Amino acid sequence: MTTLPPATGKKLGLVIDLDICVGCHACAVSCKEWNTGGYSAPLSDIDAYGNDPHGPWLNRIHSFEAGDGTGGRTVHFPRSCLHCEEPDCVTVCPTGASYKRSEDGIVLVNPDTCIGCKLCSWACPYGAREYDQSHGVMKKCTLCVDRIYNDNLPEADRVPACVMACPTGARHFGDLGDPDSIVSKVVKEREGYDLLPELGYRPVNKYLPPRTREVDRSHAKPAGERPAQIDAVHAPTAVEKFFGWADRMLSD
């Protein structure tokens, strides 16, 4: 049923710490590895070793630059399904293959009933749904529904594969509907935020902002006070001038 549950028991989701993510893609690779054999199996790759490799990945790691100068940052930015509280990806689905679970809020696609119309991927602002061309159905993050409740795994492993894989501890998993959970507390403390909040999808997953660093400027000297020899080193020699001239002539 694609109408949304009025409220969900839990709000399971991820909290991603942009302050410590190093952009290593371990979570994305681990996700692909688990899920190509799990609930969403297969995650088919096409032309995997050729010129146009493509196929669904449920987690994508972007890197952005934000700001300039000493205040500027490189921010590695993992992007996957945010298991929104008001996801249009679910309500637009004509078949009921897309649904939001009332018990824990996980948003899933039933691969046995999906007709592959792709409308849900159009309705997701976050690019969290990728179509599987060979399987003919839509694929998305399952929050490792086949791990987190899996009695066959040791208890410590009952977390999403991406959270297990992250070498820096930048990904946290828990119940964001419970104000006393560790994830809720860290979101509160670090002022975790929603992506594209103006669209009103109310994502469950939160992002923790990079911390602003104290910059030690005690050694920096204004340009006018630079020691003379630095300029001397940088003044071009006759040979450098010649090569500079040749370079300009040849590249015009």
Added chain:
Amino acid sequence: MHPAYSVIFFTTSSGAGYGLLFLLAILGALGLLPAERWFGLAGFAIALGLISGGLLSSTFHLGHPERSWRAFSQWRSSWLSREGVLAVFTYVPSGVLAIGWIYFETTSSVWNLMAWLTAFFSVATVYSTAMIYASLKTIPQWHNGLVPPVFLFLALATGAVLLNFLMLAFGIWQAWAVMIAIAALLAALALKLKYWAFLNTRSREHTVESATGLKQFGNVRPLDPPHTAPNYLNKEMGYAIARRHSERLRRHVLTLCFITPALLLALILVLPGMFGLFAAGAAVIASATGVVIERWLLFADAEHVVNLYYGREAI
């Protein structure tokens, strides 16, 4: 958005079909069209043929067409499902109406009721097609109040051009048919101009800063892409048309979809008969070509907010 040919063909073909069906039903119910067998046969065959051909083509781009029956189940929340349900509903009264018109050569009593139901369901189906697009908050060029009336009036206009051709072919043409078509064309034109003006002037309220939440550090730009070859998102939603190409195509839409058919139809008023039939045929071809370009452009002009993660600054 990447223009998918099956969807372009579906929306334009079924649009014209529903436009024609709507006019046949209303004008038939009002007694303005003769309840004559061969005219009815041709009219319903063309209208229902365009609709069915369109519906069929819309299943071509599905990953699992054999499961399409499931799409009738979620009408409570999904416009795509509602469209499917309404399209099937429309076959019932229009089928009964066609039997009355063609077999019994009448459009009164129960057939009259069927005619009004056909008209109602035709409008409702085209409206739900439009709402599939207009309900997507992720695509600001579609998520606005102009998209449904544009779909409705273009369906009416292309259907009305077809009706003129048919009436001329059967020698039952009357001047009011041209008036209806020209009025529908002008209304659609006005809406389309208003829509393009909206595209030119709307503010781009979704930004990469809002998509990443990194505004506090200053301006945000991509450094490394998440993957080295285009993925599904880039192929499906990354299509972007250059402004100047878009403007050139808008001019083609203007001439082919609106001005040429309107002028050709106006000529019929002066020269009906054989020449009029040719003029109406040319008008059908022009409006069909024009509306296909219009629909292609509706996709090409549309920008999905996911592109904010792939280098676009604001959408």
